[in-house]
Amino acid sequence: MDNEEVITLTIGGAQINPIITLPSSSTILQLKRMIMERIGVQVERQHLLYNKILLKDNNIINHYIHEATAEVCLSVNLFMDERIINITVSNENFNLQLTVNKADKVIDLKNKIGVVFAFPAMGIDLWQMNRKMEEYEMLSKYYLNEGSVVKMSRIYGPFWEVPTGRRDGRVSISAETLNGNLPAPFSNISSLKQNFASKGLSVKDLVVLSGGHTIGTSHCSSFDSRLYNFTGKGDTDPSLDPNYVVHLKKICKPKDTTTIVEMDPGSFKTFDEDYYTLVAKRRGLFESDAALLNDNETRDYVKLQSATHGSTFAKDFAESMVKMGKIGVLTGKAGEIRKHCAFVI
Numbered sequence: 001m002d003n004e005e006v007i008t009l010t011i012g013g014a015q016i017n018p019i020i021t022l023p024s025s026s027t028i029l030q031l032k033r034m035i036m037e038r039i040g041v042q043v044e045r046q047h048l049l050y051n052k053i054l055l056k057d058n059n060i061i062n063h064y065i066h067e068a069t070a071e072v073c074l075s076v077n078l079f080m081d082e083r084i085i086n087i088t089v090s091n092e093n094f095n096l097q098l099t100v101n102k103a104d105k106v107i108d109l110k111n112k113i114g115v116v117f118a119f120p121a122m123g124i125d126l127w128q129m130n131r132k133m134e135e136y137e138m139l140s141k142y143y144l145n146e147g148s149v150v151k152m153s154r155i156y157g158p159f160w161e162v163p164t165g166r167r168d169g170r171v172s173i174s175a176e177t178l179n180g181n182l183p184a185p186f187s188n189i190s191s192l193k194q195n196f197a198s199k200g201l202s203v204k205d206l207v208v209l210s211g212g213h214t215i216g217t218s219h220c221s222s223f224d225s226r227l228y229n230f231t232g233k234g235d236t237d238p239s240l241d242p243n244y245v246v247h248l249k250k251i252c253k254p255k256d257t258t259t260i261v262e263m264d265p266g267s268f269k270t271f272d273e274d275y276y277t278l279v280a281k282r283r284g285l286f287e288s289d290a291a292l293l294n295d296n297e298t299r300d301y302v303k304l305q306s307a308t309h310g311s312t313f314a315k316d317f318a319e320s321m322v323k324m325g326k327i328g329v330l331t332g333k334a335g336e337i338r339k340h341c342a343f344v345i
C-alpha cells in the first residue's frame with residue numbers, strides 16, 4: 001500500500017463505533033483528532049491499539065496497518081483525580097445518587113444498586129444514551145462524567161438456571177414462524193394444545209407460558225377482528241368483556257396496523273401474575289388467551305393463579321422456560337453455540 005491509499009478504520013471499544021476513512025499516510029495524531037470530532041474524546045486521553053500494539057502519535061497509519069480496512073481499538077485514559085464521579089441512576093420510580101469509580105465494571109455498579117434495593121444485580125439493565133451497558137465492560141467505556149444519568153430498567157420476574165451448550169441456527173427466517181411453529185393469536189384451545197404438543201410441551205406448559213403476556217405490547221391488528229368483525233357480520237367476540245371492547249375500540253380504530261396496546265395494562269413492564277386475573281375477567285387480548293378458559297386444566301390454572309396472587313407462577317414459568325429451551329436443538333456440527341444469545345457469532 002503506498003502513501004496515497006485510503007484506509008477505512010472502525011474504531012472499536014468506543015461507545016458508538018465510528019467508521020473513519022482517511023489517507024493511510026495520515027498520522028495517528030490526525031486520526032485521533034478525527035475521533036475527537038466524532039465522539040468527543042480528547043486527543044490526549046486516547047490510547048489507540050492495533051493488534052495489541054500502541055499506535056504512536058507521530059507515526060503514520062501505514063507504519064502499522066497494511067490493509068484497506070481494519071479495526072483499531074480505542075481505550076480512554078483516565079486521569080486519577082477524575083476517576084471518582086457522582087452519577088444518578090434513574091427509572092420511572094426513583095433517582096438514586098451514587099459515587100462510582102470510572103475504572104469499575106458495569107457489574108460493580110449493578111451490584112451497588114442491588115445492595116441499595118436488596119434485589120439481585122442480574123435483574124437490572126442499565127442504559128446510557130439508549131445503549132445497553134454490558135456487564136463486564138468498564139464504566140469508562142460509556143463516557144460517564146460527573147453528573148451523568150444512567151437509566152435503569154427492571155422487569156422483576158423469576159430467575160432460573162439455563163442449561164448451556166444449546167446449538168442454534170445461524171439464520172432467522174420470519175416465514176418460519178408460520179407453518180405451525182408459532183400459534184396464531186386466533187387459535188382455539190385444541191389447536192393451541194396440538195401446537196404445543198408438537199413441540200413436546202404439555203397443556204400445563206401452554207397455560208404457564210401464555211403468562212409471558214404479562215409483559216409487552218401487541219399491535220391492534222393482532223386482535224381487532226374481535227372488536228369489529230368477529231364472524232364477518234360487524235360483530236364483537238362474545239368471549240371478550242363488553243366493557244373492555246368499548247375501551248379497546250377507543251384505542252384501536254378499524255384496520256389500524258400501527259397502534260400498540262399494553263397486553264397487561266398498567267404493569268406491562270412488570271413480570272407479575274396479573275395476566276391470569278385479566279384472562280379470568282375475560283380481558284385477555286387474544287382469542288388464544290381467552291381460549292384458556294375453554295379447557296378444564298388450563299381454566300383451573302388461570303383461576304388458581306388469579307386467586308392466589310400467582311402462588312406457583314414464577315416457579316412454573318421457570319420450569320416451562322427451560323423445557324421451551326430444549327425445542328429444536330441442533331446437533332453435531334450444525335449451527336452454533338452462542339456466546340451471546342442475541343447475536344450470531
Ligand code: HEM
Nearest residue numbers: 183184185187209210212213215216217218219220222288
Ligand atoms: C400460546 C400461544 C401464543 C400466542 C398465540 C401468542 C401471540 C402473540 C401475539 C399475537 C403477540 C403480539 C404481536 C404484535 O401484534 O405485536 C404476542 C406478543 C408477545 N408474546 Fe406471545 N403468543 C403466545 C405465546 C407466548 C409465549 C410462550 C411467550 C413467552 C413465554 C410469549 C411472549 C410474548 C411477549 C413477551 C410479547 C410482547 C412482545 C413485545 O412487546 O414486543 N408469547 N404474542
